[in-house]
Amino acid sequence: MKETNQEPIIHIKDLYKSFGDLDVLRGASLDVFRGENVVVLGRSGTGKSVLIKILVGLLTQDRGTAQVLGKEVATLTEKELRDLRLKIGFSFQNSALYDSMTVRENLEFPLVRNIANLTRGQIDKEVETVLDAVGLLQTINQVPSELSGGQRKRIGIARTLILRPEIMLYDEPTAGLDPITCLEINELINEVKEKYKTTSIIITHDLTCAKVTGDRIAMLLDGSFVRQGSFEEVFDTSEERIKSFFDYNFIQ
Numbered sequence: 001m002k003e004t005n006q007e008p009i010i011h012i013k014d015l016y017k018s019f020g021d022l023d024v025l026r027g028a029s030l031d032v033f034r035g036e037n038v039v040v041l042g043r044s045g046t047g048k049s050v051l052i053k054i055l056v057g058l059l060t061q062d063r064g065t066a067q068v069l070g071k072e073v074a075t076l077t078e079k080e081l082r083d084l085r086l087k088i089g090f091s092f093q094n095s096a097l098y099d100s101m102t103v104r105e106n107l108e109f110p111l112v113r114n115i116a117n118l119t120r121g122q123i124d125k126e127v128e129t130v131l132d133a134v135g136l137l138q139t140i141n142q143v144p145s146e147l148s149g150g151q152r153k154r155i156g157i158a159r160t161l162i163l164r165p166e167i168m169l170y171d172e173p174t175a176g177l178d179p180i181t182c183l184e185i186n187e188l189i190n191e192v193k194e195k196y197k198t199t200s201i202i203i204t205h206d207l208t209c210a211k212v213t214g215d216r217i218a219m220l221l222d223g224s225f226v227r228q229g230s231f232e233e234v235f236d237t238s239e240e241r242i243k244s245f246f247d248y249n250f251i252q
């Protein structure tokens with residue numbers, strides 16, 4: 001467990017969010033500390049993505065606190081929200097690369113859009129550094145349709161890293177990948193943490209991903225975090241709801 005005298009980078013307290021009659025988050029609380037990978041595990045439809053969207057200001061909670069880097073996200077102006085989002089790398093489920101652009105152009109895009117007055121040389125250097133970090137320098141002139149699913153995932157992560165975010169949010173990083181590619185992506189998540197000193201939330205229902213990448217696991221069930229701790233601590237329980245999640249996911 002983490003020391004509690006540290007300020008959390010992400011502080012979620014008693015968060016509630018409903019859509020009409022559907023109560024999705026019901027008192028969710030979670031702290032994420034600098035430099036750790038926290039895995040949020042939970043069934044489909046349990047509110048994992050809603051939680052992430054609240055953290056980046058795409059949705060607003062009904063009640064409760066969601067603070068990122070010391071700022072209450074729901075109270076930020078558009079400009080403040082933009083500044084905050086620059087510090088957060090959001091790796092979407094389906095990488096969302098531009099098919100008509102080469103890998104180089106895909107990676108240049110966020111740089112040029114967000115940082116003024118970069119020289120051609122600086123742009124090239126940043127693109128090459130980040131591609132090298134994800135082990136795909138050789139794909140620089142290819143287009144996404146020429147790459148495998150795992151490679152596209154890596155490029156998606158590289159595109160997020162290029163702005164040097166303090167926080168990485170991974171939404172289902174291993175979804176749709178074969179087991180070997182899953183392991184490679186898990187390793188990459190850990191390498192990113194070491195090389196870029198990021199603090200991460202990883203949303204998944206892949207238990208191997210959780211075990212390999214999570215310094216801490218937080219189990220979201222019925223709208224709140226029912227257990228937090230190491231992988232073993234979370235699953236060493238007689239609580240039926242957690243055991244059934246574990247059993248069900250292991251036989252996938």
Ligand SMILES: Nc1ncnc2c1ncn2[C@@H]1O[C@H](COP(=O)(O)OP(=O)(O)OP(=O)(O)O)[C@@H](O)[C@H]1O
Pocket residue numbers: 019022024042043044045046047048049050051
């Ligand atoms: N903008 C929205 N309007 C209405 N309902 C929504 C909205 N966003 C999410 N929901 C609902 O909230 C619930 C939780 O959705 P969410 O996407 O957070 O699930 P999840 O835990 O990420 O699931 P999965 O693992 O399948 O991605 C779902 O029932 C979903 O339909």
